[in-house]
Amino acid sequence: MDRTAKADLVSTLNGVFNQSAVVVVAHYKGLTVADMQKLRSQMKQAGATVKVAKNSLAGIALDGTDVASIKPLLKGPTLLAYSGDPVAAAKVAVDFAKTNDKLVILGGAMGKTTLSPDGVKALASLPSLDELRAKIVGLVQAPATKIAQVVNAPAAKLARVFGAYATKDEAA
Missing domain, CATH: 1.20.5 (Single alpha-helices involved in coiled-coils or other helix-helix interfaces)
Structure with missing residues (x-):
């Protein structure tokens, strides 16, 4: 990925982080391509989106946003699930994690509020x-x-x- 593509990705992610009501961070190590496609389609049906981005670029994009508190969670193979609805991304991620133990929810953020894995599960139950x-x-x-x-x-x-x-x- 060249420098301009990285800059475009960072600006796109920054816009996503500024507009999203909730961002969920999870490890996806061991998920098959079919599992990821299933997760993406479930997220799309709920009005949410899943993004896999390089942690360093996502960390740069988080600077200056309300959800910057999730930056320490970006270690290892992480995916970002986000939505404009405060519950949609969390609900789909938690439901998917129940059926597939390879998706591990690390936490998230709703506005300036940092969510632990239990906080994400509580949000999903709403x-x-x-x-x-x-x-x-x-x-x-x-x-x-x-x-x-x-x-x-x-x-x-x-x-x-x-x-x-x-x-x-x-x-x-």
């Missing part, structure tokens, strides 16, 4: 942004549905009473 939005919409809609049921209930009761009187008159 609901995603889309799930939280769905819950909020459900909570907002629930009172409106209940109000509509209460408003319609007296009319339904009146209709049943009139129907009962009608069938009573027909029977007599």
Whole structure:
């Protein structure tokens, strides 16, 4: 890789680190190409990305970013998983690590907060942004549905009473 390609990679990574809500660092030693492709596709489906970069270049790109606290984790064969959603990258990485013991989560960062491996696992257990939005919409809609049921209930009761009187008159 020549000097200009390295400079481009560093600037690209710097932009990624500035825009990502969460960055997870993991060792991938022993993962097969098929496993890496599977991990990349799972990350892509969740709206996250996996990047393998030379540790020294990633360390340079980390300078001046909020997630610079992960720099000491960049030792050995590391991969970086990142996403704009604070939960997506962590969730996919933790789920993949459960089924494949060769992916070892070292830690990560969410903004200026440094995450230990347990912190990444705790973050992965949280609901995603889309799930939280769905819950909020459900909570907002629930009172409106209940109000509509209460408003319609007296009319339904009146209709049943009139129907009962009608069938009573027909029977007599």
